[in-house]
Amino acid sequence: MAEKILVTENVRLYYGEKEALHGINLDYRKYGITALIGPSGSGKSTYLRALNRMHDLTDYVTVTGTFLLNGEDIYAPNMDTVQLRKQIGMVFQQPMPFPFSIYDNVAFGLRTDGVKDKAILDEKVESSLKAAAIWDEVKDDLHKSALSLSGGQQQRISIARALATSPEILLLDEPTSALDPVSANLVENTLIQLREQYTMIIVTHSMSQASRISDRTAFFNQGKLIEVNDTKKMFLNPDQQMTQDYISGRFG
């Protein structure tokens, strides 16, 4: 059986008293894209953010269940969450470059890890920008502010920044929904190119995006995982009637 990189079992999450996730079980094999789909408020982002402990800063959130990255407990009290978020990187809906140069954005995580050697930084910045499919567009302007780029370019810089620290998993929360269609398409193509080297989990509202880029799709509704399946099967012939109703636009 293929190696499981990430295992989540019986995940429950409470915002104060309110239970927002009702016992999610989902495993991930190495590499490829899993799309999380479902109506607004179904818990997709809440679940995604639990995977790299993004809720830690919100004091009224309680998370229970099992989260194992390569067999290691993500919620162990001695887990270094800064390192964890490098292993499980995140790209948000709004591209969020720091107000620095393109180069400094991508080198940021390496520098916080203490890397000072210019040759190493140069090499990593270049390979990350190439992997994020934006090198050719910015290679002559690496010292220009990242804020001067278009939204789609900024989003690919965010991807490069996450890739620079060699993550094992990349979480993407609606990474193209704030972009124009041409930029969204470029970001999608980048993700397709990365899927043989990275394990990616993407929240998307776009059924067509899920079917174009993902290998596996998980359908959430009201804080529950209704179905997880091979993407082709999910969109052609899902196992659950509720999935069929959702993907054919009968609710949500």
Ligand SMILES: Nc1ncnc2c1ncn2[C@@H]1O[C@H](COP(=O)(O)OP(=O)(O)OP(=O)(O)O)[C@@H](O)[C@H]1O
């Ligand atoms: N910070 C918060 N405090 C309290 N409740 C929250 C918070 N964030 C989300 N919720 C609630 O948790 C539930 C799941 O929300 P979540 O944002 O995870 O859904 P989603 O499927 O990602 O929705 P969308 O597609 O609209 O982003 C909703 O009922 C929402 O109102």
